[in-house]
Amino acid sequence: MSTAERITVDQGHLHVPNHAIIPYIEGDGIGSDIWKASSRVIEAAVEKAYNGEKKIEWKEILAGEKAHQQTGEWLPQETLDTIRDYIIAIKGPLTTPVGGGIRSLNVALRQELDLYTCLRPVRWFEGVPSPVKRPQDTDMVIFRENSEDIYAGIEYEEGTPEAKKLTDFLQNEMGADKIRFPETSGIGVKPVSKEGTERLVRAAIEYALDEGRESVTLVHKGNIMKFTEGAFKQWGYDVAHNEYADRTFTWQEYDEIVERDGKEAANKAQDEAVAAGKIIVKDAIADIFLQQILTRPKEFDVVATMNLNGDYISDALAAQVGGIGIAPGANINYASGHAIFEATHGTAPKYAGQDKVNPSSVLLSGVLMLRHLGWGEAADLIENSMDKTIGSKVVTYDFARLMDGATEVKCSEFGDALIKNL
């Protein structure tokens, strides 16, 4: 009889049994290849780290194409119920059609479970090829708001009665006179709330404090979208001022000191705050931020931003440290304890079933999961093995095409090499 048990949560604190059941969604496209390779490495690392004392029992749950084939549903209720019950899950990517068709199942999972933080650490591994000269300078952790913004899916197709009704309302009752082509516009709505912003920024500041990080940058396009992105910026600063006054120093405080006492006094206050171990909370407008992460990456650390900005920033930053094949993530609700770990990339359909792509994104999502469970020894083993394997230039196609003298291996063979090097 299996001794496996479910993970439980008590007031946000996880209780992880030694033999833990973890539900997984294999994913569409490349999902099956990367999951097979990664799950084997995770199992081997746990076995080696704890001599069999700790163990994961995977429990498959369905979503996406596999779910549709087997149950007729894209996201069965049973899948949501299982994640609710088992608290922690890991998933491969799921396809979302562009234009029409079903809405994103990835977004639906985050919304259904209210996994409001999308945490995406971006760091370089020794030896990974990168388009920038000093990839080691990029070490950031993205906190992407995961529950609102235009991902709420409130949009109406051009030419429909709903789009016309909303356009008429905006023009006739709200005085919106800048809809350039009202007869042929699709209309989308972008909700951004104070509560949603506060819980995300709070999580980012808590993380920065716990992990000894230097700054939290609020990234927004608040000059143009004043009451959504601009409000995000101000609510973010307010969290720092109202809840973390003794542990943060903000650029708004800096500006106030400049106004009152001059720049020298402000610089002195900031230096003293840094010396006292306070976190600097600052902000950047999204367009220039995308330049500065390339030109001055050392100046950024924890990044807190809204859903769409976070989506773009995730892939842009991934490129700086070797690409989307090595970009992990986690979707977390810090209050309920629920979390789904998943790669940043998608289903890469042109590589589906070829045993070709890099499994590192989902594997490193597993590493994040192991750390989240308190199984850091197994996580360390995997990261060290990645260093060793990539250092010996045994890599999948994505790295091989940018490396001189690399040995290109398949997805499954990269998994084998990682297990050998654990």
Ligand SMILES: NC(=O)C1=CN([C@@H]2O[C@H](COP(=O)(O)OP(=O)(O)OC[C@H]3O[C@@H](n4cnc5c(N)ncnc54)[C@H](OP(=O)(O)O)[C@@H]3O)[C@@H](O)[C@H]2O)C=CC1
């Ligand atoms: N969380 C999720 O489940 C996500 C789902 N998606 C969905 O995935 C589908 C495809 O999206 P698409 O825009 O093509 O983006 P993808 O991230 O799926 O793929 C884009 C490109 O990224 C590279 N890539 C992706 N994964 C890997 C990997 N594991 N190893 C190496 N290279 C990789 C490949 O680059 P190259 O061509 O240069 O070799 C690939 O062609 C869409 O339906 C989209 O909605 C997208 C993002 C996240």
Ligand SMILES: O=C(O)CCC(=O)C(=O)O
């Ligand atoms: O849900 C999708 O299809 C895309 C999601 C995405 O790009 C992301 O979460 O980074």
Ligand SMILES: [Mg+2]
């Ligand atoms: Mg994305």
